Amino acid sequence: MKRGLLFTLMVCLVFIAGAAQADEALKEPPILAPLVESGKLPPMKERLPKDPFVVDFAKESKTIGRYCCQLVTLLGSAKDIRMMTVYGYARLIGFGPDYKLRPDILESFESEEGRIFTLRIREGHKWSDGEPFTSEDFRYFWEDVANNGDLSGSGVPQVLLSNGKPPKFEVIDERTVRYTWEDPNPAFPLGLAGPSPEYIYMPSHYMKQFHTTYNDADTLAKMAEDGGYRNWAAMHTVKGRQYRTENPELPTLQPWRNTTDGPSKRYVFERNPYYHRVDPNGQQLPYIDEVIILTESVDIIPAKAGAGESDLQARYLHFDDYTFLKQGEENQDYNVLLWRNGVANQISLYPNLNVTDPEWNKLNQDVRFRRALSLGLNRDEINQQLFFGLAKAGGDTVLQESPLYKEEYASAWTNLDVEQANKLLDEIGLTERDSKGVRLLPNGKPMELIVESAGESTEETDALELVRYHWEQLGIKVFTRTLQRDIQRRRFLTGETIMTISKGLDIGLATPETNPEQLAPVSPSQPNWPKWGQYTETNGKAGEPVSLPAAERLLELYNSWRQSTSVDQQEAIWAEMLEIYSENVFSIGVARETIQPVVVDKKLQNVPADAIFAWSPTAFFGIFRPDTFWFEE
């Protein structure tokens, strides 16, 4: 608090000093002013790139702020400091609040035929330590890291491969690099813009001291040993982490840089004096001087947020905390905003098409069975009971905000129609029932459906209670089983699981450029077709080949997306995939657009009152630009 007062005083002083000079003179943040005065830091004009990124305040309806203050936020563990890179969201190219991709760190990003990408760096852009950011940083990553067997044992990152082949990398000049693939690579720009981006550059001037090419092997080995690393490669990897910025010495391009050498309970991120974004007045962002991250046990984070101990909090808060949070609003000087969750569906049921039990396998693969289950759900009741009617009933597909949204995807087979559901089940041949009215499988056993949950949220188990009642009307008995998440994964992959309940697909805000991988069997972590996914991921070394025509078509479409060159083409692919997925009910969505409470300090400005909270593409707070957030006096 004392510090806050000091800042305010200094702000006043600087304002007075600034008024005397010409209007266009940039005002230094008070925290940096003494450093600039004593010559330890060049003035703002020289720190900024020649042509900085000007945030469009009018279009994003933001207000001009002032430099000051600390922002406190709570995270679950020291590893979570990677969220600062997500929230900071400075990317080579990045999404804006309109979900459109545009150059951010880069001055320009051009693509030809979807396979030749030319990246141009802003003139005079510098790392947070003041060293220039140049094409050498890209070359260092490509030649000395990605293609170094010791550092990248697994080879070049996936997004840098198209059809399994790496690109040709060229340095055009000091500020320009080019990547050329033989085939189109639409995953490349997205990989750069993601919340957890693919880093294709590294602060080479800093990292070279840890690299064997630039140092004597023996000195390096000794350095690694002294630091407690297994070898130089491990040291290079740990020192050079750009996503989880544990190394306070590592230069960064993000709005704030870590200054705490962990593990600690409290991380201090201070402003990056060389950050490349400015407000419309040409004043360098971020407004907020320091971001303080406190790591707490996840269980008490809602309590702490409700006690006003966080200035900006959404992670670890759930809808069921809402009433408690609202109660503290008045006394603790914060507002609870209600954002919408960006997942396609908050609760989804995934029938396992690869279950080993032959009877269930046949049923789960039968589209009529999946449709019947979906028709039998009373989604409105679940919405009323669990979300006070604030969510929306609907399937597991893109949200209204997505340009790909069509009403029929969301409503396909989601109306409550017990009669038709029963008819469909009869049609499959499940006509025999036992004395309690439970349908019998062809082998004479009663239809007992076990749904497995990771049990991390009571939401899922509560929903299952209602689902149990709903499906009783169809003559199906439902049992719930809660497991640890990794055990759950193991079980559905081995085919022991009949059905999984979990979050819906992460495609809520998909655009045509989004990778449609979630809609096709591509990974063993997909609970509806893990073995098929494993087959795709391992190129047929493990798992089983896709055997259902609809799923086969999805995989085909996914592969053609990977080769697509235009947005129109991608849009068409998405449309077909979404339609196939919804029509076939590959996952049964229950409730969409649920509420995400966001606790925001009353003085904190420029936080949108209503927005979507999602990992991708919004990077949680990222695309709303926390660097423009500021504290009112």
Add this chain to the structure above:
Amino acid sequence: MLRYIIFRFFAMIPTLLIASVLIFSIIELPPGDYFETYVAELQASGETVDPQKIEYLRKEYGFDKPVWQRYFSWVWGMLHGDFGYSFEYERPVSELIGSRLMLTMLLSFVTIIFTWVVAFPIGIYSATHKYSFGDYSFTFLGLIGLATPNFLLALVMMYFAKVWFGTSIGGLMDPVYIDQPMSWGKFGSIAEHMVIPVVVIGTAGTAAMIRRIRANLLDELKKQYVITARAKGLPPTRTVLKYPFRMSLNFFIADIGSILPNIVSGAEVVAIVLSLETTGPLLIRALKSQDMYLAGSFLMFLAVLTVIGVLISDIALAILDPRIRLQGKPEK
């Protein structure tokens, strides 16, 4: 006596060996490993990981080697003071535990002192005033303390501490003091934050101890030597403290064995609820995420302390109580 100690000392070695095998195999038992748990966790929050990277990590950390080979390299390392490497924190285990040990021990000592200070007078009072109003009310309070789940008590107290005194929720100090050098302000903040954990962890222990002191003392009070002492006209306080109370302390010394590991492990569940940076949450977290060297070395550390604690209490008992010494003689 010396023979007894030497014998007990060597008996520790096979005990610890068996403990190490048990610890290692129990940690290995659940399917999967740290990396799988890590991937599952990331995916649960919507993040993705390159599967090839995970495969590479697994190889880097020697997970492709057979179990027995990993076991021996772990034990061999421990004998040389190398407790292994934590995957989660990417730091040597000794460094991680070390940084938390001080606060944990401080908290545990204060808690133990608190327990004694409260439990001894009450226990003695309850025994000497059996079935009085005071005895009943203390018993009632004690049983409530014993029956209330610690974590619930912690939550309730935390809430009121915030509402009434404005103490920040959880933690062992105000966030501004974290990583700062020791100062009066920091000391005050720690003291303020320590009240709740000490009382919460202490209540259950206090209640149990009051009951045991009372029961043991009651047994002694009925004995003839007490009656003789009273008949001789010894003052009542002296009578109780000098003889029966000392006799009733055997259980207390036997307890030292379990106090030692408790001092370093702290009360895990309460520590999690209160978000204390003690070793308890570290251990639980490591077990959950299958961070096996961290969990394994920590459990091994506790096992060593338990064995040493038991040894100390056995020796102390043997010195204090001739009956144990005489009966405990190895047979000829």
